[in-house]
Amino acid sequence: MAEMTGVSASTSRRQSLGSRLRYYLPTIVVAVAVLVIWEAAVDIFNIREFILPKPTDILAEFLAQLRTFLTPGEQSILFEAARATLWSAFGGFIIGCGVGIVVALATARWTILSEATMPFAIAANSVPIIAFAPIMNNWFGITNPASKMAIVAIIVFFPTMINTVRGLTLVDRGALELMTSYAAGGFKILWALRIPNALPFIFSALRVASSLSVIGAVVSEFFGGPRATLGVYITQEASGFNFTRAWAAILVASMIGILFYNVVLLMERRMMPWYHAQRQTH
Amino acid sequence: MMGTNSAMSNPNASQQVILVQGVSKVYNQNTDEQVIALQDINLEVCEGEFVSLIGPSGCGKSTLLRLIADLIQPTEGALRINGKDPYRARVDQDYGMVFQSATLLDWRTVQKNVELPLEIMRYSTSERRTRARDALRLVELDKFTNHYPWQLSGGMQQRVSIARALAFEPSLLLMDEPFGALDEFTRERMNMELLRIWRETNITVVFVTHSIPEAIFLSSRVVVMSARPGRITSIVDIDLPYPRIFETRESPRYFEKVNIVRELLRDAHEVG
Numbered sequence: 001m002a003e004m005t006g007v008s009a010s011t012s013r014r015q016s017l018g019s020r021l022r023y024y025l026p027t028i029v030v031a032v033a034v035l036v037i038w039e040a041a042v043d044i045f046n047i048r049e050f051i052l053p054k055p056t057d058i059l060a061e062f063l064a065q066l067r068t069f070l071t072p073g074e075q076s077i078l079f080e081a082a083r084a085t086l087w088s089a090f091g092g093f094i095i096g097c098g099v100g101i102v103v104a105l106a107t108a109r110w111t112i113l114s115e116a117t118m119p120f121a122i123a124a125n126s127v128p129i130i131a132f133a134p135i136m137n138n139w140f141g142i143t144n145p146a147s148k149m150a151i152v153a154i155i156v157f158f159p160t161m162i163n164t165v166r167g168l169t170l171v172d173r174g175a176l177e178l179m180t181s182y183a184a185g186g187f188k189i190l191w192a193l194r195i196p197n198a199l200p201f202i203f204s205a206l207r208v209a210s211s212l213s214v215i216g217a218v219v220s221e222f223f224g225g226p227r228a229t230l231g232v233y234i235t236q237e238a239s240g241f242n243f244t245r246a247w248a249a250i251l252v253a254s255m256i257g258i259l260f261y262n263v264v265l266l267m268e269r270r271m272m273p274w275y276h277a278q279r280q281t282h
Numbered sequence: 283m284m285g286t287n288s289a290m291s292n293p294n295a296s297q298q299v300i301l302v303q304g305v306s307k308v309y310n311q312n313t314d315e316q317v318i319a320l321q322d323i324n325l326e327v328c329e330g331e332f333v334s335l336i337g338p339s340g341c342g343k344s345t346l347l348r349l350i351a352d353l354i355q356p357t358e359g360a361l362r363i364n365g366k367d368p369y370r371a372r373v374d375q376d377y378g379m380v381f382q383s384a385t386l387l388d389w390r391t392v393q394k395n396v397e398l399p400l401e402i403m404r405y406s407t408s409e410r411r412t413r414a415r416d417a418l419r420l421v422e423l424d425k426f427t428n429h430y431p432w433q434l435s436g437g438m439q440q441r442v443s444i445a446r447a448l449a450f451e452p453s454l455l456l457m458d459e460p461f462g463a464l465d466e467f468t469r470e471r472m473n474m475e476l477l478r479i480w481r482e483t484n485i486t487v488v489f490v491t492h493s494i495p496e497a498i499f500l501s502s503r504v505v506v507m508s509a510r511p512g513r514i515t516s517i518v519d520i521d522l523p524y525p526r527i528f529e530t531r532e533s534p535r536y537f538e539k540v541n542i543v544r545e546l547l548r549d550a551h552e553v554g
Contacts, residue, residue: 174385181351182402183373192398196389274389278432 053244061248080228082252088145089217089256092152097209099153100160101202108168108194118165125158133220142224152216156209163205167198200275203268210260218253297329299454299486300350305359307345318511319345323359325505325514332480332487334497334504336543337550342512343490347458350488351379364453375403377454378447382462384439386431392418393427396446403450417445420479437468448483457489461496473499477526498539499526506543508550515550518543
């Protein structure tokens with residue numbers, strides 16, 4: 001009578017370590033191959049630095065900057081810039097996603113609000129928010145990180161809000177009927193049913209938002225900002241023909257993006273253990 | 283084996299639990315798409331009874347169950363549950379309900395799913411834990427308390443949902459084709475289990491099904507319904523002795539009852 005479909009935790013972990021290696025192996029092979037071809041192509045075709053620097057040169061520049069950064073008393077503008085951009089992206093991410101989730105909760109609570117705001121939100125989601133960057137520079141001041149945070153916050157707000165509203169409203173009808181049969185109140189239905197139901201939707205929005213926030217921060221810095229920000233650093237180094245430095249900054253920006261994404265992924269696994277385990281087996 | 287009737291096997295059968303009087307349910311009233319789901323339904327269910335509602339799809343058997351559960355309101359007529367208005371009975375948690383799909387919450391373990399109604403009813407943490415354990419022991423799933431729903435088979439999931447409906451010890455259990463999605467083998471096993479639980483708890487059961495063998499095997503009374511408009515055509519006493527066992531399904535009296543209900547359903551279909 002008591003059949004079981006799952007396997008015991010220890011064996012599944014051991015299996016998943018092996019299968020995980022097998023899962024990532026093609027990715028690693030492709031990445032290494034691309035880098036080797038890139039390196040070789042620059043040498044063979046004698047590609048000039050301003051077109052495409054060698055990966056090893058970019059890495060060397062990055063390591064040199066890192067050494068400066070880690071030496072007491074010395075300053076690395078690249079890492080100063082990374083810190084500033086990370087801060088803008090993070091601040092904007094927290095504000096935009098936070099407000100997005102709160103607004104979604106409010107709209108799910110009052111249906112009228114959702115009917116009034118959802119078409120607007122969906123339309124606004126297709127507006128290129130980045131075009132407002134010069135306006136924000138004007139509002140908050142070009143060197144004020146708030147001008148970049150504002151852009152990031154607006155960019156991440158719409159997808160987060162739309163997805164959260166979807167998650168709160170796309171609830172199984174049977175589950176709602178069940179809650180009604182228990183005479184559960186609106187707050188209990190929100191807390192025990194709608195919010196957990198929305199979590200996978202929210203986290204898929206946060207994953208998108210994590211990448212969008214770094215893109216938003218760097219691109220809004222292209223429109224001007226303090227010297228020590230990645231966007232300004234990249235434009236200035238590129239216009240000064242220091243392309244290896246510009247590429248090293250792009251590498252740092254990518255690392256920030258990957259960091260954000262993985263933090264969101266970690267939170268997701270922490271908060272939805274049921275969801276992750278389910279998707280791994282099926 | 284001499285047959286004992288349903289009243290004798292359940293000594294408290296005199297107390298009325300459900301009263302349905304002149305109930306009609308019309309959907310989309312006064313429009314082109316008007317559908318009379320139920321017309322002039324009268325039914326009385328007494329304490330300790332196991333009553334099945336059977337009929338073709340569209341006969342309104344699920345609608346009738348939903349009316350009893352106060353999930354929808356009648357267009358005409360009145361219902362009383364334990365002598366109360368259905369709304370009052372729902373708020374007082376007089377009944378537990380089991381749906382065709384188990385409707386377990388994916389993010390809750392088996393234990394936490396069974397605790398859900400107890401949470402809503404504000405039981406203390408320790409009370410919740412012990413009651414959920416007792417209910418899970420009743421459906422023989424007390425070894426699976428920390429599993430998530432996706433780790434269980436369909437039959438096990440439905441047993442969890444039965445435990446959830448029984449956890450707060452309601453006097454009435456409403457079941458809407460609970461085993462409809464299960465294979466024949468699992469379904470027969472679940473029927474045996476349900477009968478055991480029914481006898482252990484002395485709960486009143488109203489059971490919607492479209493399976494004649496299932497209705498006969500489980501019920502003390504079978505309510506036969508027909509479609510367009512949905513109405514009760516006859517009520518059959520199933521005076522097979524309890525406890526009903528595997529061999530009950532092979533007895534001549536059982537086949538006799540199956541044939542009676544089958545005839546009634548066919549007649550109802552021809553008239554409808």
